[in-house]
């Protein structure tokens with residue numbers, strides 16, 4: 009069952025088209041990344057799904073039904089850094105949060121345990137590390153035991169330790185059965201944490217699907233020789249490559265993942281009268297892939 013189905017959603021802010029016909033499904037049990045640079049429409053999309061914003065047109069379903077309050081109670085959200093009181097402890101802060109959200113205060117010990125803050129539950133918030141502060145924010149989302157969690161840029165502003173702690177926590181929550189939807193502008197983060205991704209650029213969904221299929225599917229072979237133009241010309245007829253291009257003083261040939269066989273390439277060039285001075289395969293960097301995906305639009 010899809011947890012969320014987004015169907016052709018448009019959102020305009022006056023003349024600004026923040027979302028231009030976005031459609032995808034979030035599978036149950038996934039960590040679903042909404043990936044895009046600043047201003048691509050991620051926060052707008054989350055806002056619509058949480059009923060904070062109204063779509064200009066299009067629709068969405070929650071748990072395969074028309075969205076209703078009972079569905080939203082099943083969704084824990086962390087949209088921006090929550091305001092915790094610095095001079096209060098974790099328990100005292102969560103009591104306030106539970107009251108605001110209408111969640112049972114008896115749940116507090118359970119959620120502090122999940123985020124590994126039991127030992128420090130009576131310490132003042134001001135004494136927490138950045139990672140602990142963010143884990144407390146996640147604990148607040150977990151009050152009432154929602155089955156779905158939505159995070160907007162969950163590691164923004166954290167130090168490297170805090171980033172690692174938060175990513176581990178997200179993965180652990182997913183293993184324990186939560187479906188997680190997270191907006192991020194960090195390709196690396198999506199690759200490390202998410203099972204699925206939807207790539208947004210200027211309000212348009214460029215691609216979506218399983219992370220392994222979307223983000224890593226090509227190898228690049230770098231080739232160098234004295235006569236670059238001759239090399240370029242012969243490689244254009246090499247059977248297995250997807251495309252060939254000149255890059256400064258070398259050539260890059262792009263292959264489907266696993267198809268780049270250096271021995272065959274070397275032999276082919278030699279037989280055509282080109283002796284290579286440089287030949288190496290490198291995995292297409294995810295950044296390059298993301299850049300290409302976004303540049304095309």
Ligand code: ATP
Nearest residue numbers: 021024026044045046047048049050051052053193
């Ligand atoms: P960021 O990571 O910077 O928050 P984002 O991907 O979440 O970016 P949105 O915040 O959804 O993107 O913004 C999408 C577009 O809509 C941007 O061009 C933004 O300037 C515009 N926008 C967002 N909110 C409003 C608003 N209230 N009024 C007018 N334009 C807005």
